[in-house]
Amino acid sequence: MPKQELLAEVIDALCCMPGVGPKSAQRIALHLFQRDRGGAENLAKALQMAVDRLGLCKKCRTLCEHELCDLCASSKRDPQVICVVESPADVWLINQATNYTGVFFVLNGRLSPLDGIGPDEIGLDKLEQQLESSQITELILATNSTVEGEATAHYIAQLALPYKVKVSRIAHGVPVGGELEFIDSTTLAHAFSGRRNIE
Amino acid sequence: MPKQELLAEVIDALCCMPGVGPKSAQRIALHLFQRDRGGAENLAKALQMAVDRLGLCKKCRTLCEHELCDLCASSKRDPQVICVVESPADVWLINQATNYTGVFFVLNGRLSPLDGIGPDEIGLDKLEQQLESSQITELILATNSTVEGEATAHYIAQLALPYKVKVSRIAHGVPVGGELEFIDSTTLAHAFSGRRNIE
Known part of the structure; x- marks a missing residue:
């Protein structure tokens, strides 16, 4: 790859996302800068704003601004x-x-x-x-x-x-729609011991 | 999803990337802001810089700065x-x-x-x-x-x-390592008509 430094930086930076390796990062970068520059700018702004202002809720520690x-x-x-x-x-x-x-x-x-x-x-x-x-x-x-x-x-x-x-x-047991045949034995044991009376 | 506007904006913006839908966008956004805020900031900066400065080469029209x-x-x-x-x-x-x-x-x-x-x-x-x-x-x-x-x-x-x-x-033909059995007929016809003398 020739030294296109800005593009290389973007490709490197994209790799911080889970599930994105060098190949997909290259594909994403080229897509953004060939076809969707507005999307790239939008993403840059949204990320920067979230980096600056997103914190944890004082009470419940969820992500919030x-x-x-x-x-x-x-x-x-x-x-x-x-x-x-x-x-x-x-x-x-x-x-x-x-x-x-x-x-x-x-x-x-x-x-x-x-x-x-x-x-x-x-x-x-x-x-x-x-x-x-x-x-x-x-x-x-x-x-x-x-x-x-x-x-x-x-x-x-x-x-x-x-x-x-x-x-x-929260209860452990057979997922709704699941067949007993395909459930692992630990889950089945939990489901069995956690049985509830039908009233 | 409760109204976490900044996070929702990031998730929306991430969807502009090819291969990233709402589910992966949510996973990516949470990963970035729970575990890799530096990566997010880095990505925001790299994208913004590329948006500002990446253009097409005057001569060959490739992406360059x-x-x-x-x-x-x-x-x-x-x-x-x-x-x-x-x-x-x-x-x-x-x-x-x-x-x-x-x-x-x-x-x-x-x-x-x-x-x-x-x-x-x-x-x-x-x-x-x-x-x-x-x-x-x-x-x-x-x-x-x-x-x-x-x-x-x-x-x-x-x-x-x-x-x-x-x-x-550029030549059409059988990919190197490919078996004739698995090549489509058009490619095979091209490979046949484009045959070269062995000298």
């Missing part, structure tokens, strides 16, 4: 129920899929001591402050069902013990 | 041989794969009258000026082997007729 995110600022949300999730994307997913009306707490990660991610890195000190200062009635643990997610949920459950708050974990 | 691109400005390149390609990516590919030492002319597209892309839109007026004013010895047509690419090559060959310049088209 104000001091409090829309959910924490809303009067329609019950501040006594907190749902703990790993990422802002989970907030959107739960809001879309359920009729949950409480607030959230976003860890922005999960406990992973080997990577140097301890309780403070995922904001558990802030969660504990909230447990201390406000009247929380329920803590719903909606971390992922991975080893780290389970460990994180367990840690938070222990953390909440002294505050005598109801702690729940 | 100076008046002339490195190849056109180089004294090591033979300016009498011009290879016509559809995109700047093709320039890089040919430079990597061959020992071609002439210069290029980048169409930045192909003839496509139905889409309003005529000879002037792909810079053929400029190519004709070069045929008129300088001593070109050979014009190598390396447009894609698609219907539009072939039509464009044919059009340029006609255009060059009055200037008595040697016009060649």
Whole structure:
């Protein structure tokens, strides 16, 4: 490739995105500057503005541009129920899929001591402050069902013990539409032990 | 999704890239602002700089930040041989794969009258000026082997007729490593009629 420095810089910079390697970065860069310069400018401005102004909500630690995110600022949300999730994307997913009306707490990660991610890195000190200062009635643990997610949920459950708050974990089981034949045995065991009476 | 306007703008803006839909855009945006804010800032700056300064080479119409691109400005390149390609990516590919030492002319597209892309839109007026004013010895047509690419090559060959310049088209045939069994019949016919004597 000849030394087209600006273009090479763009291609390098594009590689910071997940799923984009040097080949797709080249394709994207050429597309933008051959056919959609407006899109490139738009993207540059949106990214820069977000870099400058996007922070974490003071209360729930989701990505937001104000001091409090829309959910924490809303009067329609019950501040006594907190749902703990790993990422802002989970907030959107739960809001879309359920009729949950409480607030959230976003860890922005999960406990992973080997990577140097301890309780403070995922904001558990802030969660504990909230447990201390406000009247929380329920803590719903909606971390992922991975080893780290389970460990994180367990840690938070222990953390909440002294505050005598109801702690729940989202259910494990057979996905809706799933056939038993294709479900792994651990999930099936969870589904079995977590069976509910039909009333 | 709650109204996180800045993040929503970034996600919208990311969708201008080929191969990136709303789902991947959301994943990319969250990755950037949760884990790689430096990468996001870097990308914003690189894009903005390229938007501001990237133009077309005055002579060969490839994307470049100076008046002339490195190849056109180089004294090591033979300016009498011009290879016509559809995109700047093709320039890089040919430079990597061959020992071609002439210069290029980048169409930045192909003839496509139905889409309003005529000879002037792909810079053929400029190519004709070069045929008129300088001593070109050979014009190598390396447009894609698609219907539009072939039509464009044919059009340029006609255009060059009055200037008595040697016009060649890159060869069609069996790709190296390809088995005859899996080659389509048109390619095989081309390979057959384009056979060369072994000396």
